[in-house]
Amino acid sequence: MPKFTxxxxxxxxxxxxxxxxxxxxxxxxxxxxxxxxxxxxxxxYDKKMSGDFxxxxxxxxxxxxxxxxxxxxxxxxxxxxxxxxxxxxENRPNLVIVVGDVTSTLACSIAAKKLQIDVAHxxxxxxxxxxxxxxxxxxxxxxxxTDHFFTTSEIANVNLRKAGVPEERIHFVGNTMIDTLMAQLxxxxxxxxxxxxxxxxxxxxxxxxxxPANVDQEHSLKAMIDAILEGIGGLxxxxxxxxxxAKNLQNLGINAANLLxxxxxxxxEFNYLVKNAKGVITDSGGVTEETSVMDVPCIxxxxxxxxxxxxxxxxNELVGxxxxxxxxxxxxxxxxxxxxxxxxxxxxxKTADRIVDTLIKTYS
Numbered sequence: 001m002p003k004f005t006x007x008x009x010x011x012x013x014x015x016x017x018x019x020x021x022x023x024x025x026x027x028x029x030x031x032x033x034x035x036x037x038x039x040x041x042x043x044x045y046d047k048k049m050s051g052d053f054x055x056x057x058x059x060x061x062x063x064x065x066x067x068x069x070x071x072x073x074x075x076x077x078x079x080x081x082x083x084x085x086x087x088x089x090e091n092r093p094n095l096v097i098v099v100g101d102v103t104s105t106l107a108c109s110i111a112a113k114k115l116q117i118d119v120a121h122x123x124x125x126x127x128x129x130x131x132x133x134x135x136x137x138x139x140x141x142x143x144x145x146t147d148h149f150f151t152t153s154e155i156a157n158v159n160l161r162k163a164g165v166p167e168e169r170i171h172f173v174g175n176t177m178i179d180t181l182m183a184q185l186x187x188x189x190x191x192x193x194x195x196x197x198x199x200x201x202x203x204x205x206x207x208x209x210x211x212p213a214n215v216d217q218e219h220s221l222k223a224m225i226d227a228i229l230e231g232i233g234g235l236x237x238x239x240x241x242x243x244x245x246a247k248n249l250q251n252l253g254i255n256a257a258n259l260l261x262x263x264x265x266x267x268x269e270f271n272y273l274v275k276n277a278k279g280v281i282t283d284s285g286g287v288t289e290e291t292s293v294m295d296v297p298c299i300x301x302x303x304x305x306x307x308x309x310x311x312x313x314x315x316n317e318l319v320g321x322x323x324x325x326x327x328x329x330x331x332x333x334x335x336x337x338x339x340x341x342x343x344x345x346x347x348x349x350k351t352a353d354r355i356v357d358t359l360i361k362t363y364s
Contacts, residue, residue: 009104124149125156174346
């Protein structure tokens, strides 16, 4: 019987592993002999960042929690590697499945390969070309030692071929985040709280910003927020905000009545707001995938993206980090002149089944 270990650690991972676990569960119900363990590295360890996701996405409690949160990136990587090596020595699988591009992805790939255990990378081949992003280093190192690449786009396939990866190791399957989105769409729910009561569909914006380049430089943060508030014509903008960023905003004296700051939201609540928003302003890669499939206008405050398919076939526009460039894009959204989603191949809600089918055939 083939045995697989599925790794998750940070908030973006949970949306990506949920459909894979559900696909394994379906195989077992169908009488296929397969074993899997879910290992939570503990990279994100507070309730809002991980606990809610297990409940909302129907993910079973992990078989192991490595408690690898906190510290610098190097300390976190080392703690996860040490704990995951021990986990693998006690419960050796045929293959380790890692997803995305977080610290856990890198650390667990290295630990597995040093024990001569195969690695499958879900979202392999993604590149931004920006080595100032820790995620780009995580992607490059993970892909350099991966055995099976499960890719989200033809662009990722091309990146891998250019790196010399043999065709038989590249599996173009689609996007498991979209599996989760499609499965959970009927369950989206309005967040509770007075600030959300007056929001009407198509009459507010949603913003997420977390990259240090955008939130840690107080002068540029103020300039960006001012440009956004000026461009949205008095509409409300919901900003689920990290405590550090909230403090920066407070220090800057930014206190507009239509800037609605809230704590990070659960998956169902956040995507309810996104689905019904007039537009989204973000510096996150994953949000651009969800806005595209839900056909919601999306502005990305970055100079590059590891998901160019969202700009080519989706609703995403790469605007950069200069606040002066924002106005024409916001004007387009306000006038209802934004481009629409054209459909991205295999982003159809069936990606996880394709992944699990491939793994069971390969390792049975």
